[in-house]
Amino acid sequence: MTQCFDTPLPPPRERRRLREKGSLTQAQLAARLGVSRETVRAWETGRSTPSGRKRDSYAKLLAGLADERPPGVTAPQKAESAPELTTGPDETGEPPTPDPASGPEPGPDSDSVTTALAPAPAPTATATPPSPLSPPLTPAQAFDALYAFCAPALVRQTYLLTGRRELARESVERAFQAAWQRWPEVAVDPDPPSWVRATAYEYALSPWHRFRPRHRHPEPPPADASDRALLDVLLTLPPSYRRTLLLYDGVGLGLPETAAETEASTPAAANRLLHARAAVAARLPELAEPRELHSRLAETASTERLRAAKPPAVRSDGERRARYWTRAAIAITVAIIGATALTLRSAPTRYEPPVPPGETVRGVPPRTAPGPLSAAELALRAKLRAEAANGPERLLPELR
Structure with a gap:
């Protein structure tokens, strides 16, 4: 006889909110329930629902997190790790999937360098709820908090993506400037760091950078030989x-x-990942293991000590750039309107057919230059000059 545990559960979005309220990561929650991180993610997105004893344990834990002081809840101390490329069946009974479904498994000595590529841990929630009288954050304060949370790690990530230090800083600044210009949209985004990261990556990988004069020459490589390789x-x-x-x-x-951030399907992203790992392992066999590759990526990014600009400078530069392009767009629009008005003012109001070109008439003898006068012509000229030029004595034609 099978016992039925039909314990009610909150909606998927409420499950995620309660976990974040208790300052728990998906990996920590999965460890408490004895399931995998992917199973918790499926429960919070609504793709699957727990059953049996897992459902009862999950409901009790969420009920404890709903209290003001959840019993035994601690803040996360490390960036969460993920399993290997291949995954087996989890506790929900789901079949194994051949596609990689989570991030790399860090090595035993990678805790000190994990934050080189991943953002710093988010501020943990206090046990005492915030006072309803405390003023909410202004848009500038919220933007500065997002910048301080993401920018340092994002600069190092973009450096590994492009191999150029100045381009990495510029890409991150442009991404946050775009976020500040579209802040009402970014502020309500479910994952603002992913929005900024995708924008920075798109700008950094733009093919138009190759035509810029300062990008025609390579920058100095890293000092360490392994980092250069x-x-x-x-x-x-x-x-x-x-x-x-x-x-x-x-x-x-x-x-x-x-796959979602690179705008590709999950199988396409898996193929890209496997081919990229194979290319790295062919050149650097010591990085064939994902955990070793993760550690080396973090170490290479951290040795450059790249620093991002201050949030107020990024906001002011973004506002200045927006004003510049707005004025440029207004000036171009006014120029187009003026040219159109001038064309309408100077254009003819009626149709004037064009004058056809001249044509050569054949059969007409050419004009000759005047020659000497004959005797009869000389006599006629003398007679005309001798007669009166005006008055009644002038010559009149005779009727015959």
């Missing part, structure tokens, strides 16, 4: 492969998130 291998990969490898093995995103 890894960066050379990354830059030989196609941009889409390089981006997929960095998101999955460097940042630690899952395969569905990587």
Whole structure:
């Protein structure tokens, strides 16, 4: 006889909110329930629902998190890790999938360098709820908090993507300037760091940078030989492969998130990842293991010590750039309107047919120059000159 545990559960969005309220990551929650991280993610997105004893345990844990002081809840101390490329069946009884579904498994000594590519941990929630009288954050304060949370790691990620330090800083600044210009949209986005990261990657990988004068010459390579070798291998990969490898093995995103951010299907992202790993392993056999590759990516990015600009400077530059382009658009519009008005003012009001070109008339003898007068002509001229030029004495024709 099978016992039925039909414990009610909150909606998927409420499950995620309660977990974040208790400052728990998906990996920590999965460890408490004895399931995998992918199973918790499926529960929070609504793709699957727990059953049996897992459902009862999950409901009790969510009920504890709904209290003001959840019992035994601690803040996350490390960036969460992910399983290997292949996954087996989880506790929900789902069959194994051949596609990689989560980020790389970090090595035993990678905790110190994980934050080189991943953003810093988000501020943990306090046990005491915020006072309803406390003023909400202004848009500038919220933007500065997002910038401080994402910009340092994003600059290092973009450096691994392009191999250029100045381009990495510029890409991150342009991405955050675009976020500030569209802040009402970014503020309500479910994942603002992913929005900014995708914008920075798109700008950094733009093919138009090759036509800029300062990008025609390579920048000085890293000082360490192993870092130079890894960066050379990354830059030989196609941009889409390089981006997929960095998101999955460097940042630690899952395969569905990587596919969504690169605008590819999950099988296409998996193929790109496998080909990129094979290319890296062919040149650097010591990085064949994903955990070793993750550690080396983090170490290479952290040795450059790249720094991002201050948030107020980024906001002011973005506003200045927006004003410049707005004025340029207004000036171009006024010029077009003026040219159109001048054309309408000076254009003819009626149709004037064009004058056809002249034609040569054949059969007419050419004009000759005047020659000497004959005797009869000389006599006639003398007679005309002798007669009166006016008055009644002038010559009149005779009628005959």
